[in-house]
Amino acid sequence: QKEVEQDPGPLSVPEGAIVSLNCTYSNSAFQYFMWYRQYSRKGPELLMYTYSSGNKEDGRFTAQVDKSSKYISLFIRDSQPSDSATYLCAMKPGGYNKLIFGAGTRLAVHP
């Protein structure tokens, strides 16, 4: 079983929809949680960064971490065609720089 599970999709939504992306994990030592966006043939771009449990909002993006359930989410409001990409969750324990990634969810937002 993988340390981080993420549904690879693909997920197809109409423009303007609210998108929910999720990851579950098994290692209770994870303290730092990230969401990266990766366009085709590009490197991952950091979207959201959260330490421990709680919510964080940045524009149309909201990240949630529930450490008791070992579950993290990324919500995208008013989705745009330019949001079409692969979204990767990543996490790590404190004191280490080794990120453990989910498989990535491929999102397509159609006009």
Place this chain on the structure above:
Amino acid sequence: KAGVTQTPRYLIKTRGQQVTLSCSPISGHRSVSWYQQTPGQGLQFLFEYFSETQRNKGNFPGRFSGRQFSNSRSEMNVSTLELGDSALYLCASSLGGGSENIQYFGAGTRLSVL
């Protein structure tokens, strides 16, 4: 501020050859991590260098090695290439000092082994 720069962007090699990839981190960043991305295995951690020392290592064979120079630039070497080494190799840099260490990725080097 310039981002993480990886060179070359594309490489084609044949089995048995060796290859060296280069990564220039964001100015002021002292940690460089390397990852391999494949369709089957996703993104997997190779190793991390901080202040010219390997600080963490993933589960890859000894054919994969790296080093870091005094200016924080890093190189990754793969010897005796196998077909399965075809992948996107990503470099990420971070400040490196504390626990937080947000990692920023380069565009990657796409390696094809024929």
